[in-house]
Amino acid sequence: MGGQERVREIYDGCYRRLVGQLFAICGSLTEAEDAVQEAFVRAVERPRRFAQVDNPEAWLRTVALNVVRTRYRRASRFRGRLAEAMPPPNTQLPGLSADHVALVDGLRQLPYEQREAITLHHVADLPVREIAAMLGVPEGTVKARLSRGRARLAPLVHEFVDDAEEVGHV
Numbered sequence: 001m002g003g004q005e006r007v008r009e010i011y012d013g014c015y016r017r018l019v020g021q022l023f024a025i026c027g028s029l030t031e032a033e034d035a036v037q038e039a040f041v042r043a044v045e046r047p048r049r050f051a052q053v054d055n056p057e058a059w060l061r062t063v064a065l066n067v068v069r070t071r072y073r074r075a076s077r078f079r080g081r082l083a084e085a086m087p088p089p090n091t092q093l094p095g096l097s098a099d100h101v102a103l104v105d106g107l108r109q110l111p112y113e114q115r116e117a118i119t120l121h122h123v124a125d126l127p128v129r130e131i132a133a134m135l136g137v138p139e140g141t142v143k144a145r146l147s148r149g150r151a152r153l154a155p156l157v158h159e160f161v162d163d164a165e166e167v168g169h170v
Helices: 005-027 029-045 045-053 058-074 079-085 099-108 114-121 128-135 139-169
Strands: none
Touching: 005 029, 005 045, 005 058, 005 099, 005 114, 029 045, 029 058, 029 139, 058 114, 058 128, 099 114, 114 128, 114 139, 128 139
C-alpha cells in the first residue's frame, strides 16, 4: 500500500474521532477541523516518516494538539480584546448529542491545561503516562490537572443535567 493510500485509509478511520477529541479541547469545530487537517497535511508531506510511525492516530493527535496549543498561545495574548468583539465559537457538530455539546461548553470554561488533560484522558481514553509524555510534563502534573479539572467541571455538568431534567418534565 502506498503512502497516500495509507494516509487515506487512516483518514477514513479516525478523522471524525480526532476532530471530536480536539473539539472537546479547543471548543471550536473550525479550529478542531483545521488542526486535524493540518496534521494530515504534514503526514502527506512526509510520507516516509509517517510510514515509520507505530501508532498513526496517536501521531496525528499529537500533531493536531500541537497546532491547537500553538494557536492558543498566540491567541491568548489578544484574548481579552477579541472576546468582546468575536461571536461565540461554533459548538455544533453533526452527530453529537446535546450532552456532548454541553460537556464541551463546560470544558471551555476550564483553564486550557485542565481541559486538555481531561479530554485526552476521558475522551481520547489515553493513560496518564501517555498524556504526560505527550505534553512533556510529569505524571503528577497530569493527575493534578485531571483532579482540579474534574472538580471545576462537576458543578457545570450538574447544572446541565438539572436544566435538562427541568426541560424534560415541562
